[in-house]
Amino acid sequence: MLDGLIIGFQTAMSMQNIMFVIFGCFVGTFIGMLPGLGPITAIALMIPITYGIDPSSGMILMAGVYYGAIFGGSTSSILINAPGVAGTVATSFDGYPMACKGQAGKALAIAAYASFSGGTIAAVFLLVAAPMLSKVSLSFQSPDYFALLLLGLTAVAAFSNKGSFLKSIMMTLFGLMLSTIGTDQASGVERFTFGQIDLLDGISFLLIAMSMFALSEALLSIISNNRDKKLGIASVTTEVGSLKLTRAEIKEMAPTVARSSVLGFFVGVLPGAGATIASFLAYGMERNLASAKEKLKFGKGSLRGLAAPETANNAACSGSFVPLLTLGIPGSGTTAVMLGALMSYGIEPGPRLFVDNPEVFWSVIVSMYIGNVVLLFINLPLIPYIAKALTLPKQLLTVLILFFSLIGVYLVSFNAFDIFMMAGFAVIAIGLRLLNFSMSPLILGFILGGMLEQNLRRSLTLSDGSISFLWDRPITLGILTVTALVLLMPIISTLRQALSSTSQEKEADI
Amino acid sequence: MKISKNVIGALIFFIFSVSYGYHAYQIPLYPGEEYDVFTSQTMPKLYAFLGIIVSILAIIMSVLNDSRTTNDTEKSADDFDKKSWLQVASLIALMVYYGATLEQFGFILSTISFLIFGFLILGERSKKRLFLASVPVVIVFWAIMTQLLGIYLSPGDLWG
Amino acid sequence: MNIKQLTLASMAIGLLSFVSTSVVANEKIDIKKIHFLIPGGPGGGWDGTARGTGEALMKSGKLENASYQNMSGGGGGKAIAYMIETAEKQKNTLMVSSTPIVVRSLSGVFPQSFRDLKPVAGTIADFGAFVVRKDSKYYDWRDVLADFKQNPRKVKFSGGSSRGSLDHLVAAMAIKAGRAKPRKLVYVAYDGGGKAMAALLSGETAILSTGVGEALTMAKSGDVRILAITSKERLKVLPDTPTLTEMGYNVVFANWRGFFAAPTMSDEKVAAYAKLLGDVQETPEWTEIQERNGWVNMYNPDSEFYAFLEKQEKDLGVLMRELGFLK
The missing domain is CATH 3.40.190.150 (Bordetella uptake gene, domain 1)
Structure with missing residues (x-):
């Protein structure tokens, strides 16, 4: 491993490669920040540029873009509640409330540090155990993924922003229903498409996220701004606040970061799961582990609630390199594009990569360290400038947000119908929000719905229709047990409270 | 009796779940699937079923809650702000316009008009600002996309 | 105009139209x-x-x-x-x-x-390929067919695309050519070739229907075996892999x-x-x-x-x- 490190450092530390890392991070962050443009497009566009340079450098460049995009994605999640990347949806749960309270600077700083920590810790794991980890990549099967997704769904859906359990269940169900639109993969049959050719492939995540988060937020802010102006209240979101974190805050977040890195990394190692699920699971885990007092803060601007998903998604990104490099199996759209790029360089990722092209393998890992450091140094100073973007006059800002959201989706599909759909969904989202429904469980259900159903279906097909798949494998059983605990926990604690507080006033606990 | 938002919301979801469920039964099955336990219809039916139950529960709970508490203070300062809503509606119409014209007029023209109309709707009047905030943004964006990144942006069917 | 001018004019017009039609004709085949x-x-x-x-x-x-x-x-x-x-x-x-x-x-x-x-x-x-893990009991496509005929549920085919798409159809073709009932084929769909391959390697599925291009890397590293491909003749890159045709099955895809x-x-x-x-x-x-x-x-x-x-x-x-x- 040591020689690997040396080879890695030698390759990665060349002037050229460092330039590539920096360039990649910049480009990635920029693209990630624009709500809508995503890492897949960014990396796909980098590929032609990388033909002229050697493979290690090419990979390093793409890895830089990848991280940069994940990091940039959190910026739009926090500042305007517009998660452009599925992995940053959970970031908006607590990041956006923080920004609304005038703590945008702190939120962005936490995101930066958390991402850095997650990525670095994961890179350490990668370094130490990459070849062995390929076994972990292959240890999960469909029933296990199903259980994991179920855990993710319950861990987060059970909470809500507006204090109504039933409402978030309804929104989760709505998201699940939306995820069924399109062609059912397992049967090849069209569902809920009503003859619309544009719905054949289902609705893209980006479309839902942009229209129901960014568009509705921007449009609703017009109403609240006008009202605030009338009442003479200063608009809340222009305050950025200081970037500094107190020692106590760091101490509070440290265990969260540690736990989320581990969780995120291992989830990322699984080919069927990635940054998205990792961020949701980490969020859910931290919330469930928090004390009752802390729990209430989640969803309203909890530091831990922000740190957990941010750490986890970067850790998962590093983790997803494991199946890519050791097995040649891409776990997500982004890594699939990178795989294509690798193959076009003539490099075949897989069990042979480690042996045949060690310099590619190790230099990618080392460049992760460098990338993480670079990201931190790029992004922290940039925060005040980024936040300044919020100070643009509201009329301009709102319309620009509308534009970027629409064009972001259009640039992926080049289908004008999508723009119409977005307008429609924005109307729906506005209606829902006015009725006090929260969007977060919706998008959670939407993202996880498809995978949940496919994995459940496969499990049943493979077990020939028997439900025994639920307990056949220890992993499945283990995760399902945790899920059950998570669901029962609130009930158990309520019971406990009710039993122990005979003489005290009983408080309604939701 | 004042029907609260909660009841309305739950009711809408109830209706939606019912229609979703109805369409779920319409989902075609491939031959042989009729005998399977799990089909393309299974999850949709499940979701619809759960949706109906939860929304009914929600309606009941809200009605019970409402009869217990009297909160008129939901949003008293909320006298229907006609101007804001008009702006929102116009912006939504503007987005539809954008979708319709993007490929006809071409990216540059369509986007500039979208931005300018948008600014106008929200009250921006200064001609200088209108121009400066729209044209350079669009040109730069167009340049980055088509020249630097090689992404094709529709030049418009008018010029075709 | 006098005759001379008329002649010149008509010659000019004639020349012009000749040139323009040939230009137009060439424009039509501007590739x-x-x-x-x-x-x-x-x-x-x-x-x-x-x-x-x-x-x-x-x-x-x-x-x-x-x-x-x-x-x-x-x-x-x-x-x-x-x-x-x-x-x-x-x-x-x-x-x-x-x-x-x-x-x-x-x-x-x-x-x-x-x-x-x-x-x-x-x-x-890209030709179709049927892939198994290196520790699979199958070495010959014909054994797969035999087991399938005995009990189709024991031989489930996986693929990286949805049901009814290529991976499924290619498997069905091969089954049909082997004189078994393609309707009995149980196809397990995955979201992409990568995930389908991962499922194969993890032991979840027994046999994978995919494209040669996707299976090549794994085959070269020895983690999987390609039992058969759907080209007419053996491919240069896979000299040891038999084609369905040479085994007597009339399948070229x-x-x-x-x-x-x-x-x-x-x-x-x-x-x-x-x-x-x-x-x-x-x-x-x-x-x-x-x-x-x-x-x-x-x-x-x-x-x-x-x-x-x-x-x-x-x-x-x-x-x-x-x-x-x-x-």
């Missing part, structure tokens, strides 16, 4: 530029094919101008409709496509078919990729483009790109391409009807 229409998003298979082909054409000097337009939606149907609707404007447009166009127009996913366009040429192909022109393009221009696409395959620039992407050349121009498509449509149609995808 110095291609506008590629890609029915999918950037980074996908069609996208890579179009851009790679364009790159080879440009680098070898056979083309002066290449532009690319992505238009995804409806599984490729949107681009087809676009080609037909705006045919007049698509004078230099070539739409890249592959076998799914045949499959999807058969199943009615979109109302048009390849007949509504002008097939120019098929250029590359190629997932081709090729180019189509708008229905209003003249036949001469179509033929000219077809020849261009064939010529470029002789160049070293093409070879470099071809090897880079793992493409296998399968050049099929013009009317040969058309005949090929018709045959494939017929064969697939029969199969899909049998499987119940078509009424």
Whole structure:
């Protein structure tokens, strides 16, 4: 491993490669920040540029873009509640409330540090155990993924922003229903498409996220701004606040970061799961582990609630390199594009990569360290400038947000119908929000719905229709047990409270 | 009796779940699937079923809650702000316009008009600002996309 | 005007019209530029094919101008409709496509078919492969067939695309050729070749139906075995892998990729483009790109391409009807 490190450092530390890392991070962050443009497009566009340079450098460049995009994605999640990347949806749960309270600077700083920590810790794991980890990549099967997704769904859906359990269940169900639109993969049959050719492939995540988060937020802010102006209240979101974190805050977040890195990394190692699920699971885990007092803060601007998903998604990104490099199996759209790029360089990722092209393998890992450091140094100073973007006059800002959201989706599909759909969904989202429904469980259900159903279906097909798949494998059983605990926990604690507080006033606990 | 938002919301979801469920039964099955336990219809039916139950529960709970508490203070300062809503509606119409014209007029023209109309709707009047905030943004964006990144942006069917 | 001037004038007009018609005639067959229409998003298979082909054409000097337009939606149907609707404007447009166009127009996913366009040429192909883990008990495809005939549920095929798509159809074809009932085939769909391969390696599934291109890396590293492929003759890259044909099964299937022109393009221009696409395959620039992407050349121009498509449509149609995808 040591020689690997040396080879890695030698390759990665060349002037050229460092330039590539920096360039990649910049480009990635920029693209990630624009709500809508995503890492897949960014990396796909980098590929032609990388033909002229050697493979290690090419990979390093793409890895830089990848991280940069994940990091940039959190910026739009926090500042305007517009998660452009599925992995940053959970970031908006607590990041956006923080920004609304005038703590945008702190939120962005936490995101930066958390991402850095997650990525670095994961890179350490990668370094130490990459070849062995390929076994972990292959240890999960469909029933296990199903259980994991179920855990993710319950861990987060059970909470809500507006204090109504039933409402978030309804929104989760709505998201699940939306995820069924399109062609059912397992049967090849069209569902809920009503003859619309544009719905054949289902609705893209980006479309839902942009229209129901960014568009509705921007449009609703017009109403609240006008009202605030009338009442003479200063608009809340222009305050950025200081970037500094107190020692106590760091101490509070440290265990969260540690736990989320581990969780995120291992989830990322699984080919069927990635940054998205990792961020949701980490969020859910931290919330469930928090004390009752802390729990209430989640969803309203909890530091831990922000740190957990941010750490986890970067850790998962590093983790997803494991199946890519050791097995040649891409776990997500982004890594699939990178795989294509690798193959076009003539490099075949897989069990042979480690042996045949060690310099590619190790230099990618080392460049992760460098990338993480670079990201931190790029992004922290940039925060005040980024936040300044919020100070643009509201009329301009709102319309620009509308534009970027629409064009972001259009640039992926080049289908004008999508723009119409977005307008429609924005109307729906506005209606829902006015009725006090929260969007977060919706998008959670939407993202996880498809995978949940496919994995459940496969499990049943493979077990020939028997439900025994639920307990056949220890992993499945283990995760399902945790899920059950998570669901029962609130009930158990309520019971406990009710039993122990005979003489005290009983408080309604939701 | 004042029907609260909660009841309305739950009711809408109830209706939606019912229609979703109805369409779920319409989902075609491939031959042989009729005998399977799990089909393309299974999850949709499940979701619809759960949706109906939860929304009914929600309606009941809200009605019970409402009869217990009297909160008129939901949003008293909320006298229907006609101007804001008009702006929102116009912006939504503007987005539809954008979708319709993007490929006809071409990216540059369509986007500039979208931005300018948008600014106008929200009250921006200064001609200088209108121009400066729209044209350079669009040109730069167009340049980055088509020249630097090689992404094709529709030049418009008018010029075709 | 006097006679002399009249003669000069008519000569001038004659000359002018001669020149202009020949200019116009040459303009009709101007194949110095291609506008590629890609029915999918950037980074996908069609996208890579179009851009790679364009790159080879440009680098070898056979083309002066290449532009690319992505238009995804409806599984490729949107681009087809676009080609037909705006045919007049698509004078230099070539739409890249592959076998799914045949499959999807058969199943009615979109109302048009390849007949509504002008097939120019098929250029590359990927053959189907059946893959098992290295520790699998199967060494011979015929054993798989035997087990399948005994109990189809024991031999589940997995694939990286949805039910009714290529991976499934290829497996069904092979089963049918082996005189077993393709309807009994249990196909487990995964979201992408990578995940399907991961499932194979993790032991979840026993046999994978995929493209040779995707299986190649794993096969070379020894983690998996390719039991059979659907080409007619053995492939250079897999000298030890038998084809279904040589085992006596009448199955040849190629997932081709090729180019189509708008229905209003003249036949001469179509033929000219077809020849261009064939010529470029002789160049070293093409070879470099071809090897880079793992493409296998399968050049099929013009009317040969058309005949090929018709045959494939017929064969697939029969199969899909049998499987119940078509009424």
